[in-house]
Amino acid sequence: MILTVKKLSVTYGAKEAVDNISFSIKPGEVIGLLGANGAGKSSTIAAVLGIEKSNYEELTMLGKSPIRHRKEVFQEVGVQFQETNFQEGLSVREACEQWESLYKQTADVPLLLQTFGLVGKETQLVKSLSGGERQRLAVLLALISNPKLVFLDELTTGLDTKARRLLWKQLLIMKEKGLAIVLTSHYMDEVEALCDKILILKEGKTIFHGTIQEVIHVSKKATLENAYLYFAGEEDWV
Amino acid sequence: MSTFLTFLKIEGKLVWKGIDILIFGICFPIILATLFGYLLSKDGLAGASNFELSYAAVITIGVLATGVMGVPLTIADYRHRGILKRFQVTPVSPLQILFAQGLIQLSSALVSFIGVTIVYHLLFDYELKGSWGIFLLTYTFVIIAMYSIGILIGSLVPDQKSANVWSSIAYFTMLLFSGATIPYEVMPRFFQWVMDILPLSHGIHLLKQASTGEPLTDGLFHIVILALCIIIGLCGAIKFFKWK
Numbered sequence: 142m143i144l145t146v147k148k149l150s151v152t153y154g155a156k157e158a159v160d161n162i163s164f165s166i167k168p169g170e171v172i173g174l175l176g177a178n179g180a181g182k183s184s185t186i187a188a189v190l191g192i193e194k195s196n197y198e199e200l201t202m203l204g205k206s207p208i209r210h211r212k213e214v215f216q217e218v219g220v221q222f223q224e225t226n227f228q229e230g231l232s233v234r235e236a237c238e239q240w241e242s243l244y245k246q247t248a249d250v251p252l253l254l255q256t257f258g259l260v261g262k263e264t265q266l267v268k269s270l271s272g273g274e275r276q277r278l279a280v281l282l283a284l285i286s287n288p289k290l291v292f293l294d295e296l297t298t299g300l301d302t303k304a305r306r307l308l309w310k311q312l313l314i315m316k317e318k319g320l321a322i323v324l325t326s327h328y329m330d331e332v333e334a335l336c337d338k339i340l341i342l343k344e345g346k347t348i349f350h351g352t353i354q355e356v357i358h359v360s361k362k363a364t365l366e367n368a369y370l371y372f373a374g375e376e377d378w379v
Numbered sequence: 380m381s382t383f384l385t386f387l388k389i390e391g392k393l394v395w396k397g398i399d400i401l402i403f404g405i406c407f408p409i410i411l412a413t414l415f416g417y418l419l420s421k422d423g424l425a426g427a428s429n430f431e432l433s434y435a436a437v438i439t440i441g442v443l444a445t446g447v448m449g450v451p452l453t454i455a456d457y458r459h460r461g462i463l464k465r466f467q468v469t470p471v472s473p474l475q476i477l478f479a480q481g482l483i484q485l486s487s488a489l490v491s492f493i494g495v496t497i498v499y500h501l502l503f504d505y506e507l508k509g510s511w512g513i514f515l516l517t518y519t520f521v522i523i524a525m526y527s528i529g530i531l532i533g534s535l536v537p538d539q540k541s542a543n544v545w546s547s548i549a550y551f552t553m554l555l556f557s558g559a560t561i562p563y564e565v566m567p568r569f570f571q572w573v574m575d576i577l578p579l580s581h582g583i584h585l586l587k588q589a590s591t592g593e594p595l596t597d598g599l600f601h602i603v604i605l606a607l608c609i610i611i612g613l614c615g616a617i618k619f620f621k622w623k
Contacts, residue, residue, distance in 0.1 A: 220465075222465065224461065226461045230393045230396050
């Protein structure tokens with residue numbers, strides 16, 4: 142297992158934001174955390190990364206604790222947050238250079254820039270990029286260390302169709318080579334294209350944990366989207 | 380290139396692009412130096428010694444602005460905008476970020492030191508009575524103490540608002556009540572007691588002794604206070620550093 146989470150809980154005051162969640166993934170596997178806004182997806186990711194305080198029975202990445210062995214673990218784990226802010230006045234090239242300098246081994250950055258459609262933008266300021274370009278840069282930086290495991294929080298929000306397809310294709314190639322991915326998404330086509338397993342959250346609790354075939358089968362719905370709405374309890378709204 | 384050098388290069392460029400460091404770190408101390416020099420060196424009543432003593436005080440203004448204001452404000456801004464949170468999930472150590480920011484701010488403090496020295500030397504014929512070696516060593520010690528305070532503030536404050544409050548309190552009280560601008564010697568006795576609490580007062584006492592060539596042996600108490608600032612500041616910063 143490249144990531145093991147057992148009985149993870151996050152409490153904000155009296156509110157249980159994440160309640161007893163367990164999951165694990167192997168190399169080359171992709172798990173999708175699904176749920177409405179506020180269901181606890183980002184809190185789960187933050188707790189798994191050690192940013193948010195949590196209670197757990199087990200929390201290991203690459204066999205180590207991301208809290209006690211932070212520096213070693215994050216040599217091989219990449220992260221793209223839902224919202225990525227950059228230093229004022231930073232250029233695309235500087236952002237890449239700074240991130241490259243953090244790791245012992247890095248990917249071929251010019252190739253990544255090409256893959257993510259950012260060639261020719263190197264001298265531009267990050268804040269002058271379009272929303273989609275900034276999002277692609279954030280994903281690029283998460284992959285710059287050639288990680289074994291990557292967290293992608295709403296990876297294609299704000300991207301156009303072509304850019305999304307391009308990104309999926311790239312991630313699938315990397316998945317073939319053994320990259321494990323934890324992602325959150327609101328787009329069911331994306332989940333179908335990328336995920337082996339899904340975890341549906343509602344008010345911090347696990348409502349469903351299994352494969353896409355299983356979720357469709359158990360819910361007796363025709364599509365993943367309907368199955369998701371059935372489990373996430375949003376069906377009444379449709 | 381190593382992480383630290385890359386940080387120095389990139390963050391340095393970003394900080395120097397900003398106007399704050401130029402105004403508060405460089406221009407303000409040099410303008411004050413010119414003003415002090417003009418007032419004190421021409422005023423017969425103030426006497427030459429007051430003018431001589433003022434050099435040791437004015438060279439700390441740039442240190443104060445960059446160390447106690449610049450460093451904590453930059454770190455708090457990075458924390459506020461989630462940039463530190465992004466660094467938390469990389470192998471970088473908080474120390475590398477803090478020291479890089481410290482060194483960058485220090486570069487402007489050094490420019491202001493050179494500027495003030497040139498103004499005092501060329502415009503007002505200032506001569507340092509003590510040894511330059513001992514004086515610079517003392518100055519380095521005072522700089523490290525002030526930066527330790529700034530790094531501690533930057534590490535501890537939860538948000539930008541409290542960074543502003545705490546660094547302003549530290550900056551303005553020390554600017555006004557430690558002899559950096561208004562000389563310790565002209566203050567009423569009561570204020571001198573208050574001033575004795577502030578770390579920079581001790582730094583300026585030491586610098587005055589070093590600049591006039593007095594032996595530093597009777598400055599032992601000042602040295603202990605500044606050393607405590609360094610120990611408490613740096614240990615506290617490492618222990619309590621907040622990423623978000």
